[in-house]
Amino acid sequence: MPQAPKGWKDILREQGPEGFAKAVRANKGLLLMDTTFRDAHQSLLATRVRTHDLARISPFVAQNFNNLFSLENWGGMYESLCDFIFTNERQN
Secondary structure, X not given: OOOOOOOHHHHHHHHHHHHHHHHHHHOOOOOOEEOHHXXXXXXXXXXXXXXXXXXXXXXXXXXXXXXXXXXXXXXXXXXXXXHHHHHHHHHO
């Protein structure tokens, strides 16, 4: 598969945080975030889509969704789980 088209990550990498912020402010379009990969591990989708499946579609996502503002791959469940574990550990 060919290299993914340039996207927001490339702007951040090439221009740094200040250049990235400037590009975001100058953008006249809608900036979208896709949480499919994150939600796949935290919802009903988790019972139907495996990490293996997500890895297989990653090249397609890179090729076709490069214009998304962000792709969220890690959700807040980890922090919630840590809070739960450490809170219960302190109580026990």
